[in-house]
Amino acid sequence: MSNALSIRSTIHCDVLLIGAGGAALRCGAEILEQMPTARVIALTKVSHPQKSHTSTAQGGLAAVDPKDPMDATIFHMFDTWKGSDCTADQNVVKKICESAWEQILWLENRGMHFSRDQQGRLSKRTFGGHTRNFGEASVYRAVFEADRTGKGIMDTAWGETLKRGITFINQAIAVELLMENGRCGGCVVFQQKDGEFVRILARATVFASGGSGQVFQVTTNCRQNTGDGLALVLESGLPVMDPEAVQFHPTGIVGPGILASETLRSVGGILRNQAQEPFMEKYAPKMKELAPRDLVARAIETEIREGRGIMNPDHNIEHVWIDLRHLPQEVHEKQIPEVTSFFKRYVNLDPRTQLCPVRPSNHYHMGGIPTTMYGEVQDKNQGVIEGLYAVGECAAASFHGFNRLGTNSILELITMGKLVADRVVEVLAQTPAAASEMTSSHYREKMSGYLEHGGSESLGQIRFELRALMTEQVSVFRTKAGMTSAITRLHELNRRVTQTKISCRDLKMNQELVQRWELDNLLAVALAIAEAALAREESRGAHFRDDFPERKDEYNYHTLVSMDRFGEIELGRREVDMSVFEAGGEHHEQFSIIERKY
Amino acid sequence: MITTYQITLKIHRYDPALQKHWTQEYQVEAGRIMRFVDVLRKINDEQDPTLAWGSSCEHGQCGTCSMKINGKPLLSCELLVENAVDFFNTTTFEIEPLEVAPRIRDLIIDTEKAYERVDRVKPYVIDPAPADHDDVEENQISPEDLERYVDATRCINCFCCSSACISSHRTFLGPNAMLAAVVRVMDPREREKQQRLDVLYNENGVYRCHSSKACSFVCPKEIDVAHFIALAKEGL
Numbered sequence: 001m002s003n004a005l006s007i008r009s010t011i012h013c014d015v016l017l018i019g020a021g022g023a024a025l026r027c028g029a030e031i032l033e034q035m036p037t038a039r040v041i042a043l044t045k046v047s048h049p050q051k052s053h054t055s056t057a058q059g060g061l062a063a064v065d066p067k068d069p070m071d072a073t074i075f076h077m078f079d080t081w082k083g084s085d086c087t088a089d090q091n092v093v094k095k096i097c098e099s100a101w102e103q104i105l106w107l108e109n110r111g112m113h114f115s116r117d118q119q120g121r122l123s124k125r126t127f128g129g130h131t132r133n134f135g136e137a138s139v140y141r142a143v144f145e146a147d148r149t150g151k152g153i154m155d156t157a158w159g160e161t162l163k164r165g166i167t168f169i170n171q172a173i174a175v176e177l178l179m180e181n182g183r184c185g186g187c188v189v190f191q192q193k194d195g196e197f198v199r200i201l202a203r204a205t206v207f208a209s210g211g212s213g214q215v216f217q218v219t220t221n222c223r224q225n226t227g228d229g230l231a232l233v234l235e236s237g238l239p240v241m242d243p244e245a246v247q248f249h250p251t252g253i254v255g256p257g258i259l260a261s262e263t264l265r266s267v268g269g270i271l272r273n274q275a276q277e278p279f280m281e282k283y284a285p286k287m288k289e290l291a292p293r294d295l296v297a298r299a300i301e302t303e304i305r306e307g308r309g310i311m312n313p314d315h316n317i318e319h320v321w322i323d324l325r326h327l328p329q330e331v332h333e334k335q336i337p338e339v340t341s342f343f344k345r346y347v348n349l350d351p352r353t354q355l356c357p358v359r360p361s362n363h364y365h366m367g368g369i370p371t372t373m374y375g376e377v378q379d380k381n382q383g384v385i386e387g388l389y390a391v392g393e394c395a396a397a398s399f400h401g402f403n404r405l406g407t408n409s410i411l412e413l414i415t416m417g418k419l420v421a422d423r424v425v426e427v428l429a430q431t432p433a434a435a436s437e438m439t440s441s442h443y444r445e446k447m448s449g450y451l452e453h454g455g456s457e458s459l460g461q462i463r464f465e466l467r468a469l470m471t472e473q474v475s476v477f478r479t480k481a482g483m484t485s486a487i488t489r490l491h492e493l494n495r496r497v498t499q500t501k502i503s504c505r506d507l508k509m510n511q512e513l514v515q516r517w518e519l520d521n522l523l524a525v526a527l528a529i530a531e532a533a534l535a536r537e538e539s540r541g542a543h544f545r546d547d548f549p550e551r552k553d554e555y556n557y558h559t560l561v562s563m564d565r566f567g568e569i570e571l572g573r574r575e576v577d578m579s580v581f582e583a584g585g586e587h588h589e590q591f592s593i594i595e596r597k598y
Numbered sequence: 599m600i601t602t603y604q605i606t607l608k609i610h611r612y613d614p615a616l617q618k619h620w621t622q623e624y625q626v627e628a629g630r631i632m633r634f635v636d637v638l639r640k641i642n643d644e645q646d647p648t649l650a651w652g653s654s655c656e657h658g659q660c661g662t663c664s665m666k667i668n669g670k671p672l673l674s675c676e677l678l679v680e681n682a683v684d685f686f687n688t689t690t691f692e693i694e695p696l697e698v699a700p701r702i703r704d705l706i707i708d709t710e711k712a713y714e715r716v717d718r719v720k721p722y723v724i725d726p727a728p729a730d731h732d733d734v735e736e737n738q739i740s741p742e743d744l745e746r747y748v749d750a751t752r753c754i755n756c757f758c759c760s761s762a763c764i765s766s767h768r769t770f771l772g773p774n775a776m777l778a779a780v781v782r783v784m785d786p787r788e789r790e791k792q793q794r795l796d797v798l799y800n801e802n803g804v805y806r807c808h809s810s811k812a813c814s815f816v817c818p819k820e821i822d823v824a825h826f827i828a829l830a831k832e833g834l
Contacts, residue, residue: 047709051660108736111723113751120738159722222654314629460643504648506615509703
């Protein structure tokens with residue numbers, strides 16, 4: 001077996017993209033446009049780049065159209081800053097908002113099928129938190145491709161990289177980052193299809209490995225979003241930033257976690273508990289179902305915690321009901337037909353006559369690998385790691401701070417993807433042509449450990465317990481007692497996981513081996529989230545502490561968590577960039593520490 | 599109301615190390631609204647961790663979990679147990695991978711090989727028309743023009759249509775590849791027409807289609823694939 005774990009070959013390239021979703025491929029396409037002869041390799045865990053999580057994004061892309069007399073880039077910057085609960089980095093916010101429209105045109109010119117208005121120009125929609133004149137009124141800022149904007153980005157970016165000769169290695173995972181003297185030289189890759197390990201030496205390595213939603217039991221994220229990039233970075237002695245900043249949507253459909261849009265509540269849907277009592281009036285007597293997202297999520301979670309939830313036997317999770325039965329037929333047909341079809345398709349219920357099961361669902365990770373505004377990965381002391389970049393959901397530059405505004409996530413993919421590419425091209429032009437030799441140190445020990453362990457613990461059971469634990473104790477509702485006990489349990493699970501055995505011995509498409517590796521990643525990311533959330537004794541954006549419900553100025557910083565070995569937590573800080581405020585230009589006062597009230 | 603079903607899955611398996619093919623039977627107690635992906639996960643967790651299968655988004659947007667269940671190509675994330683029992687009128691289900699590419703292990707096929715057919719039609723704009731005027735302008739496409747082909751852009755390349763297509767196994771590039779080709783022929787931003795037409799009307803192109811309309815019948819996204827192929831046959 002140990003022979004099978006040896007490096008079979010070494011591949012040399014200019015740029016290695018770890019991931020092949022929207023951020024990776026926007027970056028790859030730009031590099032190839034600027035350097036047509038560059039050798040760019042993109043790894044993806046899934047069977048083909050089109051299967052990436054980017055493809056599932058629905059709503060739209062926020063971008064201020066310079067032709068729009070009602071809107072201005074500074075308003076988009078303000079909305080993003082306010083939405084982030086004053087924890088986004090203003091240099092990044094400025095850069096992204098300013099380059100947004102140019103990137104929309106990049107997509108449009110290369111064939112993305114945006115929805116159009118009567119003049120044939122790009123249609124625009126409004127979204128929560130998109131305003132003009134610093135919160136004065138709603139504005140139409142989001143361009144979109146029907147309800148499949150992410151797919152449009154994915155198809156376009158994939159097509160462009162294909163056209164320009166990228167090399168894809170599908171169904172492959174990066175299992176060790178090759179680092180020497182503060183420099184990254186590529187990684188060791190497990191190619192599942194052949195069951196072989198290869199070494200890829202690259203002049204630039206770009207993490208674009210996506211989110212970590214599978215840490216939680218109910219999530220809108222794809223099955224493969226197991227926080228691999230964050231775990232790999234932690235294991236290499238580098239920090240992750242703001243892991244406690246995790247966004248939840250109040251109404252995910254039980255059990256697949258698909259979003260049941262806010263529209264259901266705005267058209268008059270009523271949330272009910274086990275006794276079918278409407279409970280929102282207890283939590284928000286005036287606003288009831290129309291209260292802000294985080295408040296509704298906490299109300300639902302409280303009902304469940306206090307024993308008034310309903311257990312779904314098929315998916316083994318508690319939920320509440322959303323009642324849409326009283327709504328007029330016309331509302332069902334005209335205003336909520338898509339969500340109605342989701343309930344029909346995934347839980348076989350007819351919302352016109354039956355109660356529908358919902359509960360808060362994990363949606364997005366604001367935190368991630370800390371980078372500069374050009375995506376350069378930073379170490380604990382904020383020094384830049386040569387040759388290593390991060391972009392997309394796995395990265396935190398930070399554009400979203402502690403709460404992400406709707407439609408800003410896929411905007412970040414394409415704008416930061418381009419910015420990172422510009423930096424990579426610039427650096428490649430200045431440095432010698434060959435990638436440096438680096439040797440692996442620890443993946444083999446790890447993999448042979450997985451294969452040699454024995455015991456009667458079940459991998460599926462441990463994964464289930466981990467995800468349920470995170471949903472119960474470290475999601476929308478966080479307390480010191482809950483998180484302390486969660487951390488103890490995570491350590492326990494981490495011990496139990498060594499008692500699992502892998503039955504399939506052959507490495508070719510060995511899903512057990514990959515799932516075992518993923519479970520280690522989930523455990524590491526879960527612990528980083530819990531420890532950071534425990535240390536932040538305040539509430540900020542999506543991070544809500546029931547025991548510390550207010551935001552506090554003394555926590556106006558980004559959390560840095562390092563963990564060289566499981567459990568060896570080291571906390572640090574990074575200041576929030578407030579350069580727009582500090583520059584003192586027109587409207588700079590809007591970028592001070594302001595209240596997040598709508 | 600029945601809340602759980604005792605179902606039998608007969609899964610076509612393949613072990614690449616031994617080059618062995620066999621059918622394995624699993625008895626599963628499945629909740630009524632479990633999806634087939636949940637059932638397969640339950641088998642992994644409780645009975646057989648070695649059974650290999652693929653999925654990604656698990657809500658009908660990515661097309662990774664396509665397989666044949668009792669002969670019908672479909673997305674297993676969209677099939678609920680009680681609906682399957684109703685639709686097939688049985689509690690026994692035979693599960694096979696789509697035969698559109700070589701198998702790697704069990705239900706997992708070499709998707710990359712299947713995609714080679716799509717890559718051949720060049721699923722991008724070969725020669726984009728320059729955007730209008732200066733650099734802040736998008737191309738203008740009327741909603742009516744877009745409407746003619748927008749449905750074809752919804753394809754997620756799950757390959758269910760290719761699997762169902764009676765003619766795609768050998769020389770035909772397949773219905774989903776044809777959709778990708780048709781989109782760019784109809785897209786006003788594409789200036790390169792000759793290469794486009796060559797792909798569509800060459801010996802692997804639309805004239806291999808026998809018009810069985812199986813593609814439209816099985817498409818999980820409910821795209822009328824056959825309509826677009828018919829348009830192409832008529833010269834668009």
